[in-house]
Amino acid sequence: MSSLATVALRNDLSACLDGVAPNAPIIVGCSGGPDSLALVSVAVWVGAHQGRRVISATINHQLQEVAAEVAVQAQVASKALGVDEAIVIPVNVELGQGLEAGARAARLAALEQLAAEKQAGAVLLGHTLDDQAETVLLRLSRGAGARSLGAMRTCSGIWHRPFLAQPRSLVHEVALEALSPLGLEPWSDPHNQSRDFARVRIRALLAEITAELGPGVVMGLIRSAELLRDDDDVLSAWSEGDFAEKVNTQDGQASVAIADLTELPRAVRTRVIRLMFEDVAGVDAVSSALTFEQVRTIDSLIVNWHGQGAVDLPGGVQATREYERLTLLRGKSRHEHREQ
Numbered sequence: 001m002s003s004l005a006t007v008a009l010r011n012d013l014s015a016c017l018d019g020v021a022p023n024a025p026i027i028v029g030c031s032g033g034p035d036s037l038a039l040v041s042v043a044v045w046v047g048a049h050q051g052r053r054v055i056s057a058t059i060n061h062q063l064q065e066v067a068a069e070v071a072v073q074a075q076v077a078s079k080a081l082g083v084d085e086a087i088v089i090p091v092n093v094e095l096g097q098g099l100e101a102g103a104r105a106a107r108l109a110a111l112e113q114l115a116a117e118k119q120a121g122a123v124l125l126g127h128t129l130d131d132q133a134e135t136v137l138l139r140l141s142r143g144a145g146a147r148s149l150g151a152m153r154t155c156s157g158i159w160h161r162p163f164l165a166q167p168r169s170l171v172h173e174v175a176l177e178a179l180s181p182l183g184l185e186p187w188s189d190p191h192n193q194s195r196d197f198a199r200v201r202i203r204a205l206l207a208e209i210t211a212e213l214g215p216g217v218v219m220g221l222i223r224s225a226e227l228l229r230d231d232d233d234v235l236s237a238w239s240e241g242d243f244a245e246k247v248n249t250q251d252g253q254a255s256v257a258i259a260d261l262t263e264l265p266r267a268v269r270t271r272v273i274r275l276m277f278e279d280v281a282g283v284d285a286v287s288s289a290l291t292f293e294q295v296r297t298i299d300s301l302i303v304n305w306h307g308q309g310a311v312d313l314p315g316g317v318q319a320t321r322e323y324e325r326l327t328l329l330r331g332k333s334r335h336e337h338r339e340q
Contacts, residue, residue: 002177003173003174003177005170005173005174005177006041006042006174006177006178008166008170009038009039009042009162009163009166009170009171009174010042010045010046012162012163012165012166013039013042013043013046013124013162014046014049014050015162016122016124016154016155016160016161016162017046017050017052017121017122017160017162019155020121020122020160021121022050022051023050023051023052024052024119024120024121024122025052025053025054025055025084025118025119025120025121026043026047026052026053026054026055026120026121026122026123026124027055027056027057027111027114027115027118027120027122027123027124028040028043028054028055028056028057028078028083028123028124028126029057029059029107029111029123029124029125029126030056030057030058030074030077030078030086031058031059031074031126031187031189032058032070032071032073032074032077032186032187033126033186033187033188033189034171034172034175034176034186035126035127035128035163035168035171035172035175036074036126037074037077037078037081037175037178037179037186038126038163038171038172038174038175038178039124039125039126039162039163039171040054040056040077040078040081040083041081041082041174041175041178041179042162042174043083043124044081044082044083047084048082052121053084053085054082054083054084054085055083055084055085055086055087055114055118055120056074056075056078056083056085056086056087057087057088057089057110057111057114057123058071058074058075058078058086058087058088058089059071059089059091059106059107059110059111060088060089060090060091061091061093061103061106061107062090062091062092062093063093063099063103064190064191068090070187070189071088071090072088073187074086074088074187075087075088077179077182077184077186080182080184081178081179081182087114089110089114091106091107091109091110092106093106094106099197100197100198100199111123112158115158120158121158122158122159122160123158123159123160124160124161124162125159125160125161126161126163126171127152127161127163127164128163128164128166128167128168128171129163129164129165129166129167129168129218129222130167130168130203130206130218131152131164131168132151132152132164132221132222132225133206133217133218133221133222134199134202134203134206135151135152135225136149136151136221136222136224136225137202137205137206137221138198138199138202139151141202143292145292146228146229146231146232146235146267147232147236149224149225149228150225150226150228150229150232151225151229152164153229206218235267235268235271236271238268238271239268239269239271239272239275240275242260242264242268242272243272243275243276246260246261246272247272247275247276247279249276249279249280252280252329252330252331253280253327253328253329253330254276254277254279254280254327254328254329255325255326255327255328256272256276256325256326257324257325258302258305258321258324258325258326259324261302261326262302262303266299269299269302270295270299273290273295273298273299273326274290274295276326276328277290277313277317277328280317280328280329280330281313281314281315281317281330282315289314290313290314294311294313294314297311298311298313298319298326301319301320301321301326302321302326305321308321313328315330316330316331317329317330318330
């Protein structure tokens with residue numbers, strides 16, 4: 001008989017898949033740790049009841065000597081738990097943005113590609129309520145805005161995080177319940193104990209804050225994320241409407257009248273600027289997102305104009321103010337732009 005914890009996670013996953021096409025396969029990102037193996041076990045049960053194929057995907061980041069062995073162990077555990085297919089995908093991690101960010105980018109890209117190949121309806125990730133609180137605290141420490149502080153969403157495109165409302169302790173309980181009868185144990189990643197990584201330091205800090213202020217800290221961070229997410233949804237919809245109505249986009253550039261921007265609240269105006277950059281930068285916008293300082297410098301072309309020159313941005317994009325218009329363009333010199 002299944003425990004109440006296991007039943008709770010099964011219900012969470014079933015609800016999370018409500019919007020996924022019937023009978024579409026689902027992919028579980030499986031590191032071999034307790035969170036992801038709990039997710040595999042729950043997905044197998046839900047998949048069987050919904051008529052879905054369940055595929056586990058373990059990403060071998062090739063960053064540790066034991067990485068290949070750990071990946072195989074995760075594959076073996078997934079098969080023992082009953083998945084229809086267990087896949088190991090080796091990736092090369094680009095370290096330009098740091099180890100954590102590079103590994104995450106490589107992992108998500110590999111999972112996204114696999115989802116396309118398998119025509120999967122969802123990729124499941126085992127993030128918990130504690131992961132969400134840590135994410136909010138980490139981003140708060142870096143001065144993030146509402147969009148980032150809104151943190152992870154339960155469902156965002158193909159990405160589904162069904163355990164975001166459940167504490168890590170409960171998810172680990174389910175993992176042990178599923179693995180113990182099979183004589184298996186989850187992988188304990190030594191990186192999760194290394195203070196070289198910001199995520200580990202934030203986890204320790206959150207534990208200290210909780211000890212000092214009480215267990216309500218975690219739920220306070222979660223509530224803040226939810227409220228900020230609601231605010232960001234409204235502001236994003238507003239800015240997307242203004243972008244569509246007021247910005248001209250063609251031939252690798254985006255241009256808008258300064259007068260149309262000055263009438264907008266700053267929170268909307270800066271979002272329009274980001275949308276202009278994303279339109280011009282294209283695929284490079286994902287890896288070259290604008291920083292707060294860059295957006296502020298572009299905004300000064302609108303609200304604090306005193307003849308300053310072009311602003312160089314990532315991906316070979318420039319922002320200029322000429323003829324009472326803000327223009328973002330890519331791959332052209334300012335001289336070429338003036339001649340058009």
